[in-house]
Amino acid sequence: MCIAATFTDHFHVSNPKVSLEYLGAEGLKKQKAGDRAYPVFKLDADLRSEFSWNTKQLFVFAQIEFSSPRSPLNQMIFWNTIIQRKENAKLMISKLRPIYPFTVTDQESLLLGREFNVTVAWHVMPKVGALYKGSKTFSGFQMPEEYFEMQKDNNKNADGTVAATIPAQRAEIGSVIDGLKFRLHALLSNYFNRTGGAPTNGNSPLTLAQAQQLMLISTWAACVDSRVFRPLIEAMEAGNVDLTDEVWKDVEDDFK
Numbered sequence: 001m002c003i004a005a006t007f008t009d010h011f012h013v014s015n016p017k018v019s020l021e022y023l024g025a026e027g028l029k030k031q032k033a034g035d036r037a038y039p040v041f042k043l044d045a046d047l048r049s050e051f052s053w054n055t056k057q058l059f060v061f062a063q064i065e066f067s068s069p070r071s072p073l074n075q076m077i078f079w080n081t082i083i084q085r086k087e088n089a090k091l092m093i094s095k096l097r098p099i100y101p102f103t104v105t106d107q108e109s110l111l112l113g114r115e116f117n118v119t120v121a122w123h124v125m126p127k128v129g130a131l132y133k134g135s136k137t138f139s140g141f142q143m144p145e146e147y148f149e150m151q152k153d154n155n156k157n158a159d160g161t162v163a164a165t166i167p168a169q170r171a172e173i174g175s176v177i178d179g180l181k182f183r184l185h186a187l188l189s190n191y192f193n194r195t196g197g198a199p200t201n202g203n204s205p206l207t208l209a210q211a212q213q214l215m216l217i218s219t220w221a222a223c224v225d226s227r228v229f230r231p232l233i234e235a236m237e238a239g240n241v242d243l244t245d246e247v248w249k250d251v252e253d254d255f256k
Helices: 002-010 173-195 208-225 230-237 245-255
Strands: 017-031 034-046 055-066 074-083 090-096 115-126 132-142
Touching: 017 115, 017 132, 034 055, 034 115
Parallel strands: none
Antiparallel strands: 017 034, 034 090, 055 074, 055 115, 115 132
């Protein structure tokens, strides 16, 4: 059956359409850990033709790519989402920002004026059979040539470019939740692969740190789909909550 499904998918004809526009940066900071940028894009993508009778879901992501003296290729995934229904595979995002504010960082502190590409990619996950991929790369973009702080209320950046009026840390609500679900799934899969599905580490009981991590993961898993998370989502949608660097740092630290 697996072979038959893969064979039929091989003859499925798709015609994905993707366009991306760089709107500028909402901030470019120089910090001890390196340069951190907050780029903003406009994304239009129609991936509905990727769906067939055998498609379970699409994992869509966007990554920034640039070269530096120490590394010929730096790749940073700054946004992702999971699409499970064909009718939801038409994306029109007027202000696409990094989901996590720590994503676009260069430890060499060489982002000033740095040229970069953006690749929008998607993995087509079947119900049965082989996974296949698609992507489109957009080039010719450039980071600002001066450092400047986040612009929350102004419509102009320090370098004179147009800034988005919504803070960069306030991400698309659905993308945030999908991103959390994806990371939770990866962490849980990794945990059970190591433990064989039993609450032990090999032949030894879990360490306190491992038990705390599993408890933390379970708590996040419960919150993502429960009503506990709903008030925060509604507050974010109403524009009453800013996802500050400190909040996201707590989330990032939790998932390390």
